[in-house]
Amino acid sequence: PDLRHFTSVYLALLIIGGQIGLPIVVITALICKKVTWHPTLINFCITWIIYSVVYCLYGANRSNSYRWVCTVQASMIHGAAPMYVESFSLVVTTWTAMQYPQSIMLDKIPGALRLFLMLAPPYLVFVGFSVGAGIFALLQPRSVYPSNGLYCTICVEHLSACPPLQQEAVVPCFCAVVMAIILGLELPISIQYYRQWRDIKKSFPLVARRPSTSLCFRIGLLCVHSWLTLR
Secondary structure, eight states: OGGGGGHHHHHHHIIIIIIIIIIHHHHHHHHHHTOOHHHHHHHHHHHHHHHHHHHHHHHHHHHHHHHHHHHHHHHHHHHGGGGGHHHHHHHHOOOHTTSOOOGGGGGSSSSHHHHHHHHHHHHHHEEEHHHHHHHHHHHGGGGGEEEEESOOOOTTTOOOOOOHHHGGHHHHHHHHHHHHHHHHHHHEEEEEEEHHHHHHHEEEEEEESOOOHHHHHHHHHHHHHHHHHOO
């Protein structure tokens, strides 16, 4: 469908949320001493900023160089979606935070290497998929076009999510595998949290304790988001 008439709304949502709102959140987390955020959470926000910039390229640069911009955007779009792998780092961080100190395997890894393993994957995947898609786009320039008028993509077999080639799509399959792994880890995290809360309640029966509503909401929201995205 031709959605070109929604360009203004489309760009406004991406710019306001991804290029104004999220950078403010990241800067606040970095400079405010009263706010303590884990690096993986900040990195997660940065990946969404990159995601929003990538999807704005064609809509904000419709000029004589449209073919070049379209090719670059189409290649980067196929690299932006797999950056969802950063959610895996968030889930692993949540899991390790709930373990006993002597049972955390990540603590045995040197700090610099551990930070690299937690923060680098989304950018490595982004570069890998973007370069691969870019090479294909240069070899098959006719496969690159703005199918809906809002952004460019590559619609070819074994690479894109364009029907009826969805079952053989590399990028959606990669994202689906990552999300399935994340969902598989969310279940033991929920069970571990419940067991720890139950043990604390048994150890201190006179103290009125209730499960953290905020934490339950965030875990539940992540589960629902993952299920909806996977579907």
